[in-house]
Amino acid sequence: MKILVGVKRVVDFNVRIQVKADGSGVATEGVKMSMNPFDEIAVEEALRLKEAGKAEEVIAITIGPKASQEQLRTALAMGADRAIHVETDEDVQPLTAARILKAITDKEEPKIVMLGKQAIDDDNNQTAQMLAALANWPQATFASKIDVDGDSANVTREIDAGLETLSIDLPAVISTDLRLNEPRYVKLPDIMKAKRKPIETFTIAELGIEPAAAVKVLKTSAPAARQAGIKVASVDELVAALKEKGLI
Amino acid sequence: MAKVLIIAEHDGKKLNGSTARVMTCAQGLSAESVEIAVFAAEGAAVAEQAAAISGVTKVLLIENPANEHATAAILAPQIEALASEYSHVLAPSTTFGKDLTPRIAAHLAVPQISDIMRVESPRIFDRPIYAGNAVITVEAPEGIVVGTVRTASFSEAEKTGSATIEKREINVELPSHTRFVKLETSGSADRPDLQAAAKVVSGGRGVGSTENFKVIYDLADKLGAAVGASRAAVDAGFIPNDHQVGQTGKIIAPELYMSFGISGAIQHLAGIKDAGTIVAINKDPDAPIFEIADFGLVGDLFEIIPELEKALA
Known part of the structure; x- marks a missing residue:
């Protein structure tokens, strides 16, 4: 079986982002870009399924500007077999992304589409669920353990109440959470090898997608900052301060 | 309308x-x-x-x-x-x-x-x-x-x-492709719910082990507080995932948030920004959590918690 795995280019998780003074967005010029960490976990899990003999081919896909190919190359260096780049300079929101992924899914017919549970830039946490809806497939979001067995899978999900296990028929969409695995480091020879792996490119128009009605961003602002507090020197001082506030 | x-x-x-x-x-x-x-x-x-x-x-x-x-x-x-x-x-x-x-x-x-x-x-x-x-x-x-x-x-x-x-009766066809198997909870039903609690006591990597988390639980019980954790503590296996507070865990707004041994990664701070009062106890005086804490105390949590318990008794 094939696994299609989504990869998004985002501002690196270590970067402290700055809101532009004119409220037009977040400054991304000259900022380090990386693969969304949840997507790295998705790539790793797809590769592990392949290495365990449960999948034959891992295809990485990204939607974004030309530079997103860097993140596809990372996925290929990790071990993905080939990649698909849906190239656009537009801001692609989750519903449109899900429609694009649906079109690629119809073409490639993967048994599993593995996506990070959310991208750490827009924090939407929508695309996997939307793709599952459009395909009328099962979804198992926030996965922390995946056992594939023939035409079905048992997926353990990290939910507020604890760990929930679902049994789902394949094909299905799975979104990955933090503790599913620890992604491998990419070795230099693999980076060289990845340069020879194929990347197929499409435009949104070529896929015949109608972009969805979009949420309009009116302005971007910095969050309300918390007042800086004080350091206390002792437990007694702390207890006195909390008592004064009526907290203990 | x-x-x-x-x-x-x-x-x-x-x-x-x-x-x-x-x-x-x-x-x-x-x-x-x-x-x-x-x-x-x-x-x-x-x-x-x-x-x-x-x-x-x-x-x-x-x-x-x-x-x-x-x-x-x-x-x-x-x-x-x-x-x-x-x-x-x-x-x-x-x-x-x-x-x-x-x-x-x-x-x-x-x-x-x-x-x-x-x-x-x-x-x-x-x-x-x-x-x-x-x-x-x-x-x-x-x-x-x-x-x-x-x-x-x-x-x-x-x-x-x-x-x-x-x-209401809703007559639509429901799929059979998704089946519930089980739910494992961490069995803390007698403690306040993390997302609803007025007070939360939270531990991080600095707590060091599952056994050491007992001091966090004990303090929480004394205060009638729920227990939270940083991602590092959950990743290390000290405490189950449903205690994780932060960007991808639970976003909470208790009246009092007391953190022990949590350095304060931005992903963790995202989960506690709306807390009424934030207290941070950490060995490292430069830990980022002090930047947003209302009251910071530099020191060893294993010395401070017993002192706190004595002061509260």
């Missing part, structure tokens, strides 16, 4: 406090009606709790054995069948709502507004991006507004209402 449908979150017996927080958000929509839908196998008790939330016009109770567990693939087609009667469909931005609502939005061919933290108008909302390090004001396009509500941004609505409860 807005007609709002809220999807209740519950465990079959008890309505989750997040639902009353979504109600407070809905009050900002100048709605002519706000209805709560309870999907359950047997949901009379939950429906009664929902009917007591002030401002609720009506509670819809949809009972079906298939609704025993909150499975998105099962609930979504039923909600889609109801949705055309409403201008807004809202759920809490908990793992329940996050899993469910995008599935509905996609079928309704509308985008979703995730993590609504402020209502400016029935179509204009604030929501956080980049782990809360920026806030965007967004306008939903025409059509039904589907959204999840960031529960830490809204308090629970009062419980002085007595809305009518109407049983």
Whole structure:
């Protein structure tokens, strides 16, 4: 079986982002870009399924500007077999992304589409669920353990109440959470090898997608900052301060 | 005028406090009606709790054995069948709502507004991006507004209402491709719920081990507090995942948040920004958590906790 795995280019998780003074967005010029960490976990899990003999081919896909190919190359260096780049300079929101992924899914017919549970830039946490809806497939979001067995899978999900296990028929969409695995480091020879792996490119128009009605961003602002507090020197001082506030 | 449908979150017996927080958000929509839908196998008790939330016009109770567990693939087609009667469909931005609502939005061919933290108008909302390090004001396009509500941004609505409860049958085909197997909880049912607690005591990597977490639990019990944790502590296996606070864990707004041995990665801080008072205890005087703590105390948590307990006794 094939696994299609989504990869998004985002501002690196270590970067402290700055809101532009004119409220037009977040400054991304000259900022380090990386693969969304949840997507790295998705790539790793797809590769592990392949290495365990449960999948034959891992295809990485990204939607974004030309530079997103860097993140596809990372996925290929990790071990993905080939990649698909849906190239656009537009801001692609989750519903449109899900429609694009649906079109690629119809073409490639993967048994599993593995996506990070959310991208750490827009924090939407929508695309996997939307793709599952459009395909009328099962979804198992926030996965922390995946056992594939023939035409079905048992997926353990990290939910507020604890760990929930679902049994789902394949094909299905799975979104990955933090503790599913620890992604491998990419070795230099693999980076060289990845340069020879194929990347197929499409435009949104070529896929015949109608972009969805979009949420309009009116302005971007910095969050309300918390007042800086004080350091206390002792437990007694702390207890006195909390008592004064009526907290203990 | 807005007609709002809220999807209740519950465990079959008890309505989750997040639902009353979504109600407070809905009050900002100048709605002519706000209805709560309870999907359950047997949901009379939950429906009664929902009917007591002030401002609720009506509670819809949809009972079906298939609704025993909150499975998105099962609930979504039923909600889609109801949705055309409403201008807004809202759920809490908990793992329940996050899993469910995008599935509905996609079928309704509308985008979703995730993590609504402020209502400016029935179509204009604030929501956080980049782990809360920026806030965007967004306008939903025409059509039904589907959204999840960031529960830490809204308090629970009062419980002085007595809305009518109407049983509904929804006859849509439900998929059999998704089956509930089991739910493992960390068995802390006698402790306050992390997302609803007024006080939270939280431990990080600095706590060091599962055994050492006992001191965190003991202090929490003395204060009547819930227990939270940083991602590092959960990753290290000190404490189960449902205690994780932060960007991808739980976003909480207790009156008092006391952190022990948590350095304060931005992802963790994103989960506690709305707390009333933040107390940080850490060995490292340069730990970023001190930048947002109201009261910081530099020191060894294993020395400070016994002192605290003595002072509280």
